Amino acid sequence: MKNGGPILCILSLAFIFSCQMDKKPDNALLFSKNNLVAWCIVPFDSVERTPEERATMLDDLGIKQLAYDWRAKHLPSFSDEIKALKNHHIGLTSIWLWVEPDSGRILDNSNEEIFKMVRQNNVKTDFWVGFSNRYFEGLTEEQKLDSAAKVVEYLEKRAKELGCGISLYNHGDWFGEPLNQIKIIEKTGLKDIGMIYNFHHAHSQIKEFPVLLNSMLPYLKTVNINGMKTGGSQILPLGQGDQELAMLKTLKASGYNGSIGIIGHIENADVKVILERNIKGLQSLLKAMGDDQALATY
Secondary structure, eight states: OTTHHHHHHHHHHHHHHHHHHHOOOOOTTTTSGGGEEEESOSSSOTTOOOHHHHHHHHHHHTOOEEEEOOOGGGGGGHHHHHHHHHHTTOEEEEEEEEEOSTTSSSSOHHHHHHHHHHHHTTOOOEEEEEEOGGGGTTOOHHHHHHHHHHHHHHHHHHHHHTTOEEEEEOOSTTTTOHHHHHHHHHHHTOSSOEEEEEGGGOGGGTTTHHHHHHHHTTTEEEEEEOOOOTTSOSSOOTTSSSSHHHHHHHHHHTTOOSEEEEEOOOTTSOHHHHHHHHHHHHHHHHHHHTOHHHHTTO
């Protein structure tokens, strides 16, 4: 018994360590309604709702998180947006930030205005950073990486001053490639930068998705989902593609436990109708997946 004690202890510790290594984050309610984030609903709305009307719409749909996509005309009502969201108990999880080379500065006047209003309203959120491909025109791969890393370091510093964070957003082109974004994050050496992955900007990556997902997992914060069909339309309602079911199954099996974006990205349409259509499509996909626990939340 005296000799067996240490051996049993070592075996027990090895078993516990093995279980911890195999254990994935609990994501049983990954696709639940409470985990949905509304995205692309501010500029893509033929009704052109006011902040109060938009918050009421989200409340009626049971969506409790908003990622704020904007155009310059929406900035004057940003403070009203914050107030309306608070009144309806809807979280502002993120704000769009698009980097263009035209102004000669990293942040143009509109982006500076966003930063100013975030400070004034004491908003704690995440900036979703996308780059115009013109920012990298004429540069070598090494120069692109160096340039992007410097900008990301600057934006991370500016965001941190506000108590906010940043995540890199795949919007196509060089910067939108997930593996390039991972290289950028590694180049900065910063540990708090996230990634946002959009199905609707990744039709060319459908076959690669499982491998890409495995690489992105340490950084991934939100996945914005969409109907997916090889060679199909960029924006397709959930449930009307032939690939998104398998992709959602892969996402769930990976252990990913971030948020799920539900998009309203249709020009000249009532965004409430589009969101309702995508929610209904997601429900059909959850039924096909046998995900009764998430389905019960709708």
